[in-house]
Structures are given as structure tokens and as C-alpha cells.
Amino acid sequence: xxxxxxxxxxxxxxxxxxxxxxxxxxxxxxxxxxxxxxxxxxxxxxxxxxxxxxxxxxxxxxxxxxxxxxxxxxxxxxxxxxxxxxxxxxxxxxxxxxxxxxxxxxxxxxxxxxxxxxxxxxxxxxxxxxxxxxxxxxxxxxxxxxxxxxxxxxxxxxxxxxxxxxxxxxxxxxxxxxxxxxxxxxxxxxxxxxxxxxxxxxxxxxxxxxxxxxxxxxxxxxxxxxxxxxxxxxxxxxxxxxxxxxxxxxxxxxxxxxxxxxxxxxxxxxxxxxxxxxxxxxxxxxxxxxxxxxxxxxxxxxxxxxxxxxxxxxxxxxxxxxxxxxxxxxxxxxxxxxxxxxxxxxxxxxxxxxxxxxxxxxxxxxxxxxxxxxxxxxxxxxxxxxxxxxxxxxxxxxxxxxxxxxxxxxxxxxxxxxxxxxxxxxxxxxxxxxxxxxxxxxxxxxxxxxxxxxxxxxxxxxxxxxxxxxxxxxxxxxxxxxxxxxxxxxxxxxxxxxxxxxxxxxxxxxxxxxxxxxxxxxxxxxxxxxxxxxxxxxxxxxxxxxxxxxxxxxxxxxxxxxxxxxxxxxxxxxxxxxxxxxxxxxxxxxxxxxxxxxxxxxxxxxxxxxxxxxxxxxxxxxxxxxxxxxxxxxxxxxxxxxxxxxxxxxxxxxxxxxxxxxxxxxxxxxxxx
Numbered sequence: 001x002x003x004x005x006x007x008x009x010x011x012x013x014x015x016x017x018x019x020x021x022x023x024x025x026x027x028x029x030x031x032x033x034x035x036x037x038x039x040x041x042x043x044x045x046x047x048x049x050x051x052x053x054x055x056x057x058x059x060x061x062x063x064x065x066x067x068x069x070x071x072x073x074x075x076x077x078x079x080x081x082x083x084x085x086x087x088x089x090x091x092x093x094x095x096x097x098x099x100x101x102x103x104x105x106x107x108x109x110x111x112x113x114x115x116x117x118x119x120x121x122x123x124x125x126x127x128x129x130x131x132x133x134x135x136x137x138x139x140x141x142x143x144x145x146x147x148x149x150x151x152x153x154x155x156x157x158x159x160x161x162x163x164x165x166x167x168x169x170x171x172x173x174x175x176x177x178x179x180x181x182x183x184x185x186x187x188x189x190x191x192x193x194x195x196x197x198x199x200x201x202x203x204x205x206x207x208x209x210x211x212x213x214x215x216x217x218x219x220x221x222x223x224x225x226x227x228x229x230x231x232x233x234x235x236x237x238x239x240x241x242x243x244x245x246x247x248x249x250x251x252x253x254x255x256x257x258x259x260x261x262x263x264x265x266x267x268x269x270x271x272x273x274x275x276x277x278x279x280x281x282x283x284x285x286x287x288x289x290x291x292x293x294x295x296x297x298x299x300x301x302x303x304x305x306x307x308x309x310x311x312x313x314x315x316x317x318x319x320x321x322x323x324x325x326x327x328x329x330x331x332x333x334x335x336x337x338x339x340x341x342x343x344x345x346x347x348x349x350x351x352x353x354x355x356x357x358x359x360x361x362x363x364x365x366x367x368x369x370x371x372x373x374x375x376x377x378x379x380x381x382x383x384x385x386x387x388x389x390x391x392x393x394x395x396x397x398x399x400x401x402x403x404x405x406x407x408x409x410x411x412x413x414x415x416x417x418x419x420x421x422x423x424x425x426x427x428x429x430x431x432x433x434x435x436x437x438x439x440x441x442x443x444x445x446x447x448x449x450x451x452x453x454x455x456x457x458x459x460x461x462x463x464x465x466x467x468x469x470x471x472x473x474x475x476x477x478x479x480x481x482x483x484x485x486x487x488x489x490x491x492x493x494x495x496x497x498x499x500x501x502x503x504x505x506x507x508x509x510x511x512x513x514x515x516x517x518x519x520x521x522x523x524x525x526x527x528x529x530x531x532x533x534x535x536x537x538x539x540x541x542x543x544x545x546x547x548x549x550x551x552x553x554x555x556x557x558x559x560x561x562x563x564x565x566x567x568x569x570x571x572x573x574x575x576x577x578x579x580x581x582x583x584x585x586x587x588x589x590x591x592x593x594x595x596x597x598x599x600x601x602x603x604x605x606x607x608x609x610x611x612x613x614x615x616x617x618x619x620x621x622x623x624x625x626x627x628x629x630x631x632x633x634x635x636x637x638x639x640x641x642x643x644x645x646x647x648x649x650x651x652x653x654x655x656x657x658x659x660x661x662x663x664x665x666x667x668x669x670x671x672x673x
Contacts, residue, residue, distance in 0.1 A: 021275035023260040025267060031085045033266040033490070037249075038076045038095060045069045045102060049198045059197045063205070066198060070206025073099040074214070075249045075265050081113045082261040103203070105179045106150060107157070108171035114164065115153055120261060123226040123233045124219060130156040134215035146211035147204055218254035221293075222285060226258065234258045235285035236272060238299070244289060245269060255284055270494030322356040324672040325590070326421040326617035326627050328369060329354055331392075333416045336408070339395060339480050343446065344408050345384070347393040348420065355390060358420075362387040362457035363428030363450045363538070363566070366394065367421040367619040367627055372403050379404045380619045380627070382450035382540075382566070383423065384481070386457045395480060397446040421617060424627045426646060427566040428454050429536055436464040437535040442549050444472035444501075444516060444541030448480050450566055451538050459492045466495040468529065472516040472541065474504040516545055521552045531558045540566040560647075567624040567643045581638075584662035588630070590616060590671040605630075605637065605657040605669060617671065621658050628657040635667035 048065040051057030079085050080096030096109040104112065115130045122128035126136055133152040137145050145152065161169060186195040217237065224232035237244070237252040244252045251257075253268035259279075263271050272279070280296040287293050294302055334349035350358045360366075365382045381394035396408045412418075427450050439458055441451040448471060455467050473479040479500065489496050502508040503515050514520070525531060537558065539549045546565060553563055584599045586608050599608040606628050609616045619627040626644030632653045637660040645654055657669065 020259060021278040023256075023263045023267070023271045024274045025263070025271075027084055027087050027262050028264065029087055030091070031079065031264045031266075033493075034076055034079050034085050034264055035095075037072055038099060041069045041072045041076070041102075042098075052198055053194065062197055063202050066202035067205035067209075070103055070203050071209055072249065073102045074206070074210050077103060077109075077112070078116075078214075079264055080109075081116050084262050084264045100175075103206070104150060104153075106176045107153065108168060108175045110168040111157060111164070111172045112153070114160075114168070115156060118156075120258065121226060123258065124222055125225045125227070129225075131215045131219070134211045135219035142212075142216060143208070146216070147208045149207050149211055213248055213251055214254070218251070224285075230259060231255070231279065231282045231284045233285075235287050236279075237287050237289055238294075238302070239289040241269070252289075255279070266493055273494060320361060321359050321422045323422040325629075326367060326424045326619075327357065327591075328419050328421050328615065329357070330417050331358075331420045333412060333414055333418060335414050336412050340478055342398040342478070343480050344396050344398070344412075345393055346396060346408060346412065347391065348418075350390075350392050357422045358392055360387055360392070360423035361428050362431075362454040363564070364423040364425040364453075365427075365450065365625060366392070366423055367617075367625070368394075368404065369419040369421065370404060370407070372407055377404050378619050380625045382425075382427075382453070384449040384452050386453060386460060388457055388460050395446060395449050397480075421619070421627065424617070424625070424629070425450075425566075426626055426644065426649065427538070427540070427564055428457075429564065431458060431461045433461055433463070435462045437462065437466075438533055439465065439467045439536050439538065440529060440534050441467065441469045441471075441538040442516060442541070442545075443469070443539075444545050446480060447541030447546075447566070449540075451540055452481055452484070454538055455496070456488060459488070459495060467492075467497075468534075469496070469498045470501060470516060470524075471498060472501040472503070472545065475502060476500075476505065516541075516549065518548055518552050521549065522556075525552070525556045531556050534558075534562075536562050536564065538564045538566070543567060565643065581661045581663065582665070584635075584664065585666045586662065587666070587668040588671065589669070592672065599662060602661065605655075605660045605662070605667070609657065618658055623656050623659045626656065629654055630657050630669040630671045631655075631673035632660075633668040633670055633673075635662060635664040637661060637667060638663050 044065055048057060048062045048069075052059060052062040076085070077096050077099040080092040080099065083089065083092045085092050085095050093109065096113065100107070100109045100112065107115075119129055119131040124132070124136070126132045130153065133145055134142070134149070157164075157172075183195070186192045218234045222232060222235065226233045234255050234257075236255040241252065250265045250268040253272050256263065256268040256271050257265075260271060280299065283296055285293075286296075286299050288302070331351070331354070332349045334347045335345075337345045337347070339345050358366075360383050363382070365380050368379045368381060370377045370379075381396065383392060384395050385391045385393045396405050398409050399405045439454075441455060443451045451469065455469060458465055458467055469485070471479070471485070476482065479485075485498055489498050499512060500508075501512050501514065501516050501520070503513075505513065511520075511523075531553070537553060539546050539553075541549075546567060550563060550565055554560060581602050583601050585596060586599050586605060587594065587596045588605075588609050590609070590613055595612055597608050597612050599605070606616065606618055606621075610618075617627050619625045622643075623639070623641040624643045629645065629649075632655050637655055639656060639659040640661070641659055642650075642656055644656060654673075655669070657671075660669075
């Protein structure tokens with residue numbers, strides 16, 4: 001680490017009046033993506049080599065596979081050199097030495113590390129940069145040079161060997177001798193062609209691409225050196241990131257690596273996006289994938305143009321249900337799968353004829369209607385699938401003594417049919433494919449279900465937005481959708497951050513131990529989640545947690561309209577006394593039919609409608625789910641409580657009929673609006 005720190009301090013002196021932007025994350029204890037890359041590459045090499053040696057893989061398969069391994073192993077070596085694999089020094093040395101054996105086994109890891117660090121010190125300085133041969137050579141010579149990297153590195157190393165530590169020199173001599181002996185054995189025993197197919201030819205191909213993509217593409221044509229202007233000594237290459245970022249293992253953002261050498265390769269993109277404006281202010285070197293050089297202003301215009309062109313690209317936006325209100329249908333169960341010891345996921349096979357009605361927006365829910373033991377049961381469950389897929393699924397938390405949750409856990413099976421009401425709810429938000437927002441979700445226990453749908457839909461639709469999830473549970477094992485969240489965090493590593501808060505894990509990270517409470521929120525809201533950096537908040541969980549989060553956000557100045565609150569049940573309320581309201585006449589419209597009914601004093605709109613229409617939509621009866629939502633056309637009503645409608649809906653005249661009591665002689669509402 002001392003070598004890298006000395007580089008940073010030396011470069012800092014020549015950075016002008018600008019401090020180096022913060023990369024946003026320390027070196028990980030263990031960089032699992034890098035370890036996985038190493039493991040996958042090693043497995044691929046072993047299988048490919050054995051396949052050729054045993055005769056069940058042809059040379060034309062083994063050569064490209066092992067050439068790819070050379071390329072991918074260099075990324076492991078590269079991160080090991082910069083101590084970006086682990087905070088434990090020897091771990092980097094171990095992975096670096098193992099990776100080196102499949103790349104350039106005639107140099108030792110310490111020798112190549114020295115060469116590479118010198119490149120960081122003197123990038124583009126032709127007299128001192130050991131990689132200048134690859135990026136500053138005449139164009140017609142470049143391909144031949146890329147394939148003969150060892151000649152140029154050997155020349156540099158011989159020149160500097162008198163000043164290198166004896167242990168490093170001894171290790172290099174040993175590695176070189178071992179490689180020469182291995183080559184001679186292959187020649188004498190008649191296995192030279194086998195060695196060529198499984199290593200020598202693939203290694204040449206891999207080295208060719210490494211020199212081309214790691215040296216020439218980032219550095220060619222740039223005159224500034226690392227000492228004179230670190231932001232112009234290497235470049236970021238923009239455009240077609242969906243292809244080139246995975247193909248080049250993020251080396252299209254090579255500038256990020258030179259500015260922050262200890263950032264692992266898989267965080268380059270995230271670091272660039274975090275500090276993009278700061279880099280542009282420092283006039284960072286940028287080019288398109290086609291080689292067009294862009295200054296900072298031209299890049300901003302290029303990005304804006306590409307955003308406008310993006311409007312022409314069809315984006316599959318989540319569609320609303322075609323049903324005007326919650327309508328009940330019989331829907332078969334496709335599968336019943338345990339998530340944790342006390343929760344189950346139920347996936348439905350929605351018939352094709354009903355698929356338009358069962359379209360949903362992220363954050364919506366469905367009402368399940370069953371007749372258990374002769375008693376009608378209605379339960380509201382959030383949809384926990386992304387709205388971009390034609391998949392309807394819910395998660396049921398097992399509640400002691402709960403009739404429906406016990407039925408799901410012990411009896412429900414694939415092929416059974418349940419009655420579902422079409423999706424309702426307004427917990428989510430309108431998405432825009434061109435938006436660049438920061439969303440935060442705070443969930444506990446089964447409160448993850450609607451937040452998961454929102455999170456996954458946001459990351460898929462709004463490709464420039466990011467999401468921070470704070471998720472509270474008792475233990476790791478009790479965490480619903482734990483594997484799904486790990487998968488999403490790996491897929492969207494640059495845009496998704498998940499903080500697991502555990503109340504019953506004594507060895508959990510201290511600052512994340514306990515519950516999601518005001519103390520933790522106060523700390524986050526004054527540091528990493530300042531309200532002015534977050535566009536919208538989604539809160540779902542037990543009433544106590546949700547109330548604490550809501551009140552704390554308001555106390556820190558968050559606009560109430562930016563807080564989305566989802567409660568699975570409303571608060572208990574006292575039934576309105578008959579003398580509080582006068583009798584009234586109600587006219588309502590439902591499924592195209594208009595009817596009139598008289599209300600007794602104190603009766604709710606829903607109670608009156610249910611007397612003549614058994615298919616009236618409702619679920620929780622507590623003002624929490626929004627299933628009974630209708631538009632008030634004439635007259636006035638008073639609502640006991642409301643946890644489902646936002647300010648815009650209230651201003652538009654919508655009411656919760658389960659909570660609404662007429663305060664005028666006549667009232668009319670429309671469930672179809």
C-alpha cells in the first residue's frame with residue numbers, strides 16, 4: 001500500500017488547485033467479484049486444457065478459451081498489484097502470483113508489479129514509462145509489438161535490475177528457469193504442439209489484446225504525462241458501454257484506474273458516475289468508442305444528444321391494469337416455494353385472457369379472497385415481481401394463528417385456484433427512462449415485498465438512476481429474498497447499495513446492528529443520505545418502524561410529497577357514532593352500472609354500497625390498501641383516516657369509501673373513474 005500512497009501523494013502535488021475526487025469506497029476486505037473472476041478463469045482453463053489433452057475438445061475451442069483466460073487473469077493480476085483484492089497484503093500477493101502463471105510465467109509477480117507501478121508513475125513519459133512501447137509506437141509497428149510484450153519488459157527489467165531487491169531478482173530467475181525447463185521438457189518429450197495449443201498460442205493472443213486494450217487504447221495520442229496532468233495522461237472511452245464495459249472488464253474507464261489505483265475493476269463505472277462532473281471540471285481526456293476526442297463541453301453535448309436519441313428507443317414501460325377498479329377473478333397457482341422458514345412465495349399462472357387486467361405498476365398489491373372454514377377471508381399482499389415481466393407473485397409471511405398464512409404454508413399447492421382482485425395501490429412512482437434520480441427504500445421484514453418490485457423495476461427502466469435499500473431483519477436466515485438481493489446487487493453494482501440491518505446477529509457490523517431507528521436515521525441523514533441527495537423515499541414495514549422513519553424524515557426537512565408510505569394495515573379507530581352524521585342518499589357507479597342507496601347516520605359509503613353490490617372492491621377496511629378508492633363526483637364526505645391516497649389524488653377528488661361518511665344530504669361516487 002505504501003507504494004500506491006506515495007504515487008498518490010506525488011501526483012497530488014501536480015494536480016493544480018484541484019484535489020483528487022473521492023472514489024467513494026475503501027478497498028474491500030475481499031473483492032469477491034475479482035475472486036470469482038479468478039476462480040471462473042481457472043476452472044475454464046483446466047476444463048479446456050483437459051478437454052484438448054483427453055481428445056474431447058478440438059484445438060479451435062481450446063485456443064480461444066485459454067486466450068480469454070490470459071486476458072481475464074490479467075485483471076486479477078492487475079488488481080493484486082494495486083492491493084485492490086483485499087486489505088490483507090498477502091492475499092493480493094497470493095492471487096497475483098497464481099494469476100501470473102497463466103499470463104507471463106517468465107517474470108515474477110514482484111518484478112511485474114514494479115514495472116506496472118513505474119508505468120503509473122511515468123505514464124506517457126517515453127523515457128521512463130515501461131509501457132510506452134505499446135502506446136507510442138508507430139502505427140504500423142504496433143500489432144507486432146503487442147504480441148511481443150516480454151521483449152520490451154525484459155529490456156526494461158535488465159536495465160533496472162541492479163537496483164531491485166535481491167529476493168525479487170531471485171524469484172524472477174527461478175520463475176524464468178522453471179519456464180525454460182518446462183519448454184525444453186515439452187520439446188524433448190514431443191509435447192511441444194500440445195503446449196502450444198493449451199498455452200503458447202493462447203498466451204500470445206491474450207497478450208496481443210492486453211497490450212492493445214490496456215495500453216494503446218487508453219494512452220495513444222496523448223501528450224500529457226502522469227506528472228504533468230493526470231487527467232490527460234489516459235482517457236475514458238464512452239459509448240456502447242453495454243458491450244465494451246463487460247468485454248474490456250471496465251478498461252474503457254481506464255482513467256478512473258489511473259486516478260484511483262486501489263479501486264477494484266468492477267467499481268470503475270460507479271466511481272466515474274459518482275465523480276463525473278468533478279472529472280469534467282478538470283478537463284479529463286475522453287473519447288468515443290470510435291476514437292472521436294471530446295473535451296468536457298463536447299462530452300456534455302454528446303451525452304445530451306444520446307439522451308435525446310434514447311427517446312427513439314422503445315422502452316417497455318410498466319402498463320396499468322385495464323380494469324377500472326379491483327375486480328375479482330379465479331386464478332390458478334403456478335408454484336408455491338419457501339423463501340425462509342417462515343415465509344412462502346406464491347406465483348400465479350394468470351390466464352392469457354386476464355393478463356391485461358392483471359398488469360401492474362411497481363409497488364401495487366392484490367387482494368386474495370378465500371373461503372376458509374366457511375368464513376370469507378380477504379388478505380392484501382404486495383406484488384414482489386418487477387413490473388416489466390409478465391409474472392404475478394406474492395410473498396406470504398407466516399403469522400401465528402393466521403388462517404390464510406397457515407393455509408399457504410401447509411396446504412396450498414400448484415394447480416390450486418384462488419380468487420384474486422386485480423392490482424391496486426399507489427405506493428410506487430412514475431418512472432422515466434431518461435431520469436437520473438436517487439431513490440431510497442427503507443423496509444423491514446415482509447415490507448420488502450413492494451420495495452423489491454419498485455427497486456428492480458427502477459433499475460431496469462431508469463438506467464441512470466440509483467437505489468439505496470436499507471433492509472431490517474432479525475437474522476440473515478430470516479431475510480426474505482436474500483439471494484435475489486445479492487443477485488441484483490451484483491448485477492447493478494454501480495447503482496444499487498443494500499444495507500442489511502440485523503437485530504439478532506451479534507457479529508453483524510456494529511453500525512448496522514439493531515433495528516432501523518431514529519438514531520441510525522439521524523446518522524445517515526446527516527452523512528451518506530442527506531435529504532438533498534435523495535429524490536424519493538419508499539417506506540414499508542411494521543407500523544412502529546414506518547412511523548419513526550416518516551417522522552424522522554420530516555424532522556430532517558424532507559418534503560412529505562417525496563415520502564411514499566405503505567402500511568399493510570391501518571390503525572385502529574373508534575367507530576363513528578350515529579349522531580355525528582345525518583342520513584344521506586348515495587348514488588354510485590360500479591362496472592358501468594349506476595345505483596342509488598340510502599345511508600343510515602354514521603354509515604360509511606362502502607358499507608352502504610355492499611348492501612346492494614357484493615362485488616364492491618375492498619380489502620383492509622382500515623384505510624391502508626386503497627382497494628376501495630372511488631372518485632367523489634358530488635356532495636361532501638369526511639374520512640376517518642387515510643394511509644393510501646396521496647395529495648394529488650385527494651386534490652383530484654378521490655376518497656377511500658371504507659373511511660368516508662357523507663356530510664351532505666346527497667353524495668355520488670364513481671368506482672370506475
